[in-house]
Amino acid sequence: MIPAGILAAQGKMSVGVAILMGIIGSWLGALFNYYLALWLGRPFIQKYGKFFFLPPQKFRKVESFFVRHGEISTFTGRLVPVVRQYISFPAGLARMNLLLFLLFTGLGAGLWVTVLVLLGYEVGKGLEVINPETVKAIWGRYSFPITLLLVLFCGLTIVVYVLWYRKRYGLKEKEDR
Numbered sequence: 001m002i003p004a005g006i007l008a009a010q011g012k013m014s015v016g017v018a019i020l021m022g023i024i025g026s027w028l029g030a031l032f033n034y035y036l037a038l039w040l041g042r043p044f045i046q047k048y049g050k051f052f053f054l055p056p057q058k059f060r061k062v063e064s065f066f067v068r069h070g071e072i073s074t075f076t077g078r079l080v081p082v083v084r085q086y087i088s089f090p091a092g093l094a095r096m097n098l099l100l101f102l103l104f105t106g107l108g109a110g111l112w113v114t115v116l117v118l119l120g121y122e123v124g125k126g127l128e129v130i131n132p133e134t135v136k137a138i139w140g141r142y143s144f145p146i147t148l149l150l151v152l153f154c155g156l157t158i159v160v161y162v163l164w165y166r167k168r169y170g171l172k173e174k175e176d177r
Contacts (some may be wrong), residue, residue, distance in 0.1 A: 005120020078108025
């Protein structure tokens with residue numbers, strides 16, 4: 001996405017189209033993993049999960065958590081390095097509502113894509129030529145602060161969600177008593 005931003009700064013691409021295509025690409029990859037998990041499903045995890053550090057009792061806990069908190073998990077999972085590639089699997093296993101899955105995937109991935117395209121755009125204003133070494137140097141310089149900011153944003157989002165969730169469902173539990 002950084003090269004797309006650089007090309008946009010040079011007038012060879014549109015920032016909006018680059019961001020849109022990045023989100024669509026994220027959706028396509030996420031849908032592949034979602035449907036793979038849906039297709040393989042519980043029987044596969046129950047049989048082979050122990051080889052992936054997911055024995056049956058741990059799988060039940062993860063599945064239960066994801067059923068209750070799938071939307072926020074999908075959104076924040078898209079902001080965390082490494083997790084973002086795999087968050088579609090629990091969504092597929094839990095049979096998360098596809099429209100909600102796409103919405104929260106689009107929001108989380110869209111945030112990343114936008115940051116990367118805009119970074120490329122800002123840096124690309126002064127570049128004549130784009131090459132892999134330039135992109136590596138740019139990412140090497142900015143990857144830690146950007147990742148840190150997104151992880152902090154993710155943490156803040158989770159704190160707000162937990163407070164909202166406790167207030168909403170904590171009050172409901174008291175009313176049910």
